[in-house]
Amino acid sequence: MAEPVSRVAATYVRLLYDYLQAQDVDAERLLGPLPPADQHFVPLSAWQGMLTRVQDLEGRPGLGLRVAAGISPRHFGVVGYAALACATLGEALLRLERYHASVYDVNPAVVRHLPEGISIEWGVSRGKPGPLVDETAIASLVQLARDMTGHVWPVMEVSFVNPRPDDVRPYEDFFGGLVRFGAQVTRLVLAAEHLVLPLRKSDPALLALMDQQAEALLARVASVPAEVEAWRRTLVVLIREGRPALVDLARAHHLSPRSLQRRLAEQGLGFQRLLDDTRQHLAEGYMRQHGLDLAEIALLLGFSEQSAFTRAFRQWTGLAPAQWRKQALANKNQVSP
Structure with missing residues (x-):
């Protein structure tokens, strides 16, 4: 090696x-x-x-x-x-x-x-x-x-x-x-x-913009039940904060992890599928619209390394991120006036 x-x-x-x-x-x-x-x-x-x-x-x-x-x-x-x-x-x-x-x-x-x-x-x-x-x-x-x-x-x-x-x-x-x-x-x-000092130079406007962009990307997903949409929106924040775990999502919705798993099952979902779907849609949107490189997209999606993001994206789509982005940009140019 x-x-x-x-x-x-x-x-x-x-x-x-x-x-x-x-x-x-x-x-x-x-x-x-x-x-x-x-x-x-x-x-x-x-x-x-x-x-x-x-x-x-x-x-x-x-x-x-x-x-x-x-x-x-x-x-x-x-x-x-x-x-x-x-x-x-x-x-x-x-x-x-x-x-x-x-x-x-x-x-x-x-x-x-x-x-x-x-x-x-x-x-x-x-x-x-x-x-x-x-x-x-x-x-x-x-x-x-x-x-x-x-x-x-x-x-x-x-x-x-x-x-x-x-x-x-x-x-x-x-x-x-x-x-x-x-x-x-x-x-x-x-x-x-x-x-324990608070961050006095935090940037809530930038944070809100990131959330708006993420929500706009999710809005392109086919309509889903309101409950699932609420879970996805919460996951966007948790992904950005590096806490995309079942227990964190359950806590955010005042549920026990077991109760959340049961309600996910009622919608025909498991937590990992919900997380993967959310990350995939965010990833595809970022690669289509934003001037971000793949390492930065990996961080926005909560992956500690670009290689982990590449493996996950290949499982979701069958393509490596760079290959998917190249095809997406080519298709966009073909339909542009």
Whole structure:
């Protein structure tokens, strides 16, 4: 089996272009053209090269800390927007951790619950990406978390696998807590009191738009009994929140799981069929109408990996998503005036 290729999302790479633009630097002249809209990933090696060129241009430490100041949910793509639908920082971080590989597919992240809060750790199983990559990633995550809560709060601890720089003061000032270097793993520790902070920068308008789009897609499905339609609409929200389970659907309709299963059976349905049908109709609508790549569609449908979505879609339609989309677009062009 081939070794996995480390990579980062193209939306995340745009963060560096935005930083240079704010410095009145011609980013495309220095780094090359922006990744095209249909490109989801950029190889880690390319990202390392970009950061190195900017570091050589500026010639001072702490580049990742400065770049991170401009982070926003859009740099995390669909995952960032999904995080805005969460009620608290802790929920948002769990969402980001679940789907982090769609943004930062380097070393796997592991979340551990501690008495004092949580730690997020990145090992070195796929190598050490280097100080510039690491500090940009960790600082971006912390800055985004602070922005979403509307508070600048200190982290408890940050550990880097990289050697100690000559000047650690910029790192201590940015993170506000204990900063270690030369550690076995890259590690971020956040206090429990910060995890319960509400997201003051949530985007209910965007969330409502996502719901409206999803409901419009479902409306194209042949008419079904009102009860089934209500279950489907609830599933749309649960899918987006990463909770498409029988127990969650039952709770949302004030039923026990057993009662819901019985009522589903009365409609000639099982829960898995209802979930698959809902996901399939959403997937087909997204692929017809939205400028989303397949990895983003997989996330919107609650799949942790694009490969899982591909397998499921092939079971639903007999075609791989890319093949289905190609045929759908071809048919659309044939009927266009």
